[in-house]
Amino acid sequence: MRTRKQWFFLILKITLVLIVLAVGSIYFFRDTILQQVLQKVEHKFKSDYNATFSVGNAKFVGTSSITLDNIHIIPFEKDTLLSVEKITTEISLLQMVTGDVQLKNLEMKNGFIQLVKNENGRNFDAFLKKDKNEQTTTEKRNYAQIANRILSKLLNLIPSEMNLDNLSLRVNDMGKKVNFHMNHLQLVDEQLNTNIHVTTNTFAQDWNIKGYANPRDKKADITFASADTTKIQIPYIDEKFGLKSSFDKIRVQLDRIEMGFSELHIDGIVSVENLTVNHPKIAKKDVVVQQAQFDYKFLLGSDFIALDHTSSAQLNKIKIEPYLEYNTEEDTLYKLKLNINKMKAQDFIESLPNGLFTHFEGMQAEGEFDYNLDFEFNKNKPNQLIFESKFNKNNLKILKYGEANLEKLNTEFSYAAIENGRAQRSIFVGKSNPNFTPLDSISPYLKHAVLTNEDPSFMHHRGFISEAFKQSIAKNIRTKKFARGASTISMQLVKNVFLTREKTLSRKLEEILLVYILENNRIASKERMLEVYFNVIEFGPDVYGIGEASKFYFQKTPRNLNLNECLFLASIVPKPKKFMYQFNEEGLQKSYAVKQQKFIKNLMLRRALITPEDTIGQSVPITVSGRARSFLKLKVVQDSIPSDTLLVPESEFFN
Template sequence: MRTKKQWFFLILKIIIVLVILALSGIYFFRDTLLQQALEKAKNKFDQQYNANFIVEKAKFIGTTSVELENIHLIPQQADTLLSVEKIRTEVSLLQLLTGEVQLKNLEMRNGFIQLVKNENGRNFDAFLKKENTKETTNEKRNYAKLVNRILTQILNLIPSEMNLENLSLRIDDQGKKVNFHMNNLSLINHQLATKIDVKTNTLNQKWNINGFANPREKRADLLFTSADTSKIQIPYIDEKFGLKSSFNKIRLKLDNLEMSFGKLHLDGVASIENFTINHPKIAKKDVVLQNAQFDYRFLLGSDFISIDSTSSAQLNKIKIKPYLEYNTEEDTIYKLKLNIENMKAQDFITSLPEGLFTHFTGMEAEGSFDYHLDFVFNKNKPNQLVFDSKLNKRNLRIVKYGEANLEKLNAEFTYRAIENGVPQRPVFVGASNPYFTPLELISPYLKHAVLTNEDPSFMRHRGFISEAFKQSIVKNIRTKKFARGASTISMQLVKNVFLTREKTLSRKLEEILLVYILENNRIASKERMLEVYFNVIEWGPNVYGIGEAAEFYFQKKPIDLTLTECLYLASIVPKPKKFMWQFDSEGNQKSYAQKNQRFIKNLMLRRGLIIPDDTIGQSIPIHISGRARSFLKLKIVQDTIAIDSLDILEPEFIN
């Protein structure tokens, strides 16, 4: 009779024999299993993606190496998506059984992937379709688990060592072609090196990619540079979107990718040198970021994605501590915090991207400042928006102005509006211009009406209206476009006198900074700013300043305008060139225009800017009597002499 010890060893021997038999079976039938796996993949591509998956030869070499020859993936009635002459890799049989496949070595040669879009559609559309699932669930998406699973699967497919030869990625978007070609890519002992030939319809260049890559430990440090002395130009997007961009080098570093306590940590560094971008919506010239670096700390949980506050960003000498969060725990909440610790004002000015702030070129400043922004937007409670922006100054002052010399507001100067890049006729802002009107010679009705309609708190604020700015943000987020601005008279003045009317990111950023400098350094009084504003803004086609406007519409001086006429002039400030659409074919104001002017008048009454007695004898509609009348779309008979009176004309005028 066997003892317990003997039974134990007997069972252990049986288990070992069974494992050996199982492994032997897998080994001897491994090619059959491989063919079955390929057949399964072929059926899946055929049924789910309507594509032919072809492998002409497939076999095991030894116990772990798999070799495939002449692999093709061809969507039905579309261009070939993938074609490779030979692939050889090592996989663990045990991993094949468990499904956790990690490629060890990979050799690949003579092949391409091509993405094609033409009149027949795209050859990769079928692979972008979402799978239809009948099952529904109320379980919330776990962002940490989802991202960790995706990144882990991607990293597992990157072999620990590889050698790729003569491979290309081709893109053909309606004739816009890009070809990325690698003669050789090697990853040996975690060191990656390759050269990429890049060709487009208009571009031919060579890139280098070098560095450290360890997909098993989830770490990498890669450097992208040009193979010659030129900068790397980013292809395709220039032809597709008119966006030209280039850089000297980019560094991408991954230090840590770890899942712990239900949270995913993703740490590393990204930097770029001499990044240049050009697009008409950004600026009129090249915008250059000399040095930018982002030390990132991404943190993902079950119901949030965030850039942790320990992250830091640096643009030249400007150092920013950002915090960004998207949270769905209860409501959908977006959070943004930006902190710039105390820095010299001159360092800030010299660190601004070249070409983005051209009017600051040559500006000099003394002192220092720190800045803090706190932004919170609750998608389900938009009216609870938090927007707290604070700038703390320390002996901050401008000692030399750049191209935009704000001091000129206090003296006489020549103003020229610029429309579509074309300077308009000069308008002299000073006493020698007969149309120039000092503030005290402008009807108080007009001052109150324009301020009521454009910027009621102008005399009190410092360039910006916080509440209006908040409401603008809320509406723009809701509509997913810039549907509403928050422009003040200060901003309109800076835009008119110092900037252009171009709708670019550069102009808007310059406008914000110049307004802040103008208002917070008390460069010009509010009264002088308002006086200049009334004398330079456009009031109609080729009509600049209130002196010209009063004559153009009513053949009057600005001081003699009635309340009704002032309400009308205030109503056309937003769109002065379209004033004629307020009138019908008989020269009378349309009802919507009258309603708008009554609204402005009622606001003025409620705020005590006018009293009921001011409205006595003030009738609507108004009568346009000046040169502006020729712009109205009037009936021909309206302003002609009655046919019955033609007999009083001299014979030579009647033919």
């Protein structure tokens, strides 16, 4: 009878024999197993992706190396997606059977991947669709687990060593072509080195990519730079979106991808030198960022994705501490926090990207400041939006202005509106202009009506209305478009006098900064700002200032305008060139216009800006009697108009 010890060794021997037999069987039938795996892949491509997957020849070399010849992926009735003459890689037999593939060595030569979009569609569409076999579930997504699983699979497919020869990535988007060609790429002893020749419809250049890469430790430090002294141009987006961009060098570091305590940490650094962008929606000229660095620390949990508060962004000398979070634990929350610690004002001015703040070039300042922004939006409770912006200054003083000299507001000056990049006729803001109207010579009705319609708290705020910003942001997020602005009279004044009407990011950012400087340094009084505003804003086609407007519409001086006429003028300030659409063929205002002006009047009554007595006798409709009447589409026959009435053709008037 066997002892327990003997039984143990017997079982151990049997187990070892079975393992050896299993391994031997797998080894002996490895080519058969490989063919079966390829057949399954071929079937999956055909059934799930409407594509043909084919391999001319496939075999094992030794115990773990696989060689594949003439590999093709061709979607049905589409352009070839992939074609490679030869692939050799090292893979575990057990991994091949289980499907948990982790590539070790990889050699590829003579091939291409091409992404094509043409009149027949895209040759990669089927691979973007959701897997039909994927089970639907009502359970909440676990962001950390999903991201960790995807990143692990991707990194497993990157071999620890590579030699790639004569390979290309081709993109053809309706004739917009980009070709990335590698003569040779090498990853040996964790060192990556390659040269890529890039050709497009508009340029050709060579890139150098080199650095450290360890996909098993999930770490990398790679630098992208031009092979010569030129800047790297980013292809495709210039033709696709009109965005021209280039840089001297980009360095990408991945320091950690680690799952712990149900949270995924992704840490690293991205830096760029002399990043240049050019797009008509950004600025009129090149925008250049000399030095920028982003130290990122992403944190993903079961129900949130966040950019941790320990992250930092450096723009020249400006250091920003950002915090971003998307959270679905209870409601859907979007959070943003920005913090700029105390810094010198001059360092801030000198760090602004060249070309983005042209009106600040040459500005000098002393003192320090710090800034904090706290934003939170609850998708399920949009009215509870949080928007808190705090700018704290310490002995901050402007010593010298740049191109936008805000002190100009306290002097007489010439003003010319800029439309579509072209200066309009010049207007002198001063007493030598017969149409210039001092503030005390403007009807109080007009002052109250315009303030009520445009900016009720103008006399008290510091350039911005936080509540208006909140409502504007909430509505724009809900409608997923720019449906509402939050412009104050201060912002309109700065835009008109110092900037242009172009709708660019540059103009809006300059407007915000200039308004803050104007209002918080008390450069001009509120009364003077309002006086200039009334004398420069557009009240109609080529009609600037209230002096011209009162004559253009009513053949009156601004002092003699009645309440209804002032309500009309206030109502057209947002769209002055479209005033004529308020009137019907009889020259009377349409009902929607009357209703709008009645709304402004009722607000003025509630705020005690006018009294009920002021409305007596104001039920009579307004009559446009000045040159503006020639813009109305009236039934009146041309011959019946008196010869002494001045009529200006609309086309000439606009010119």
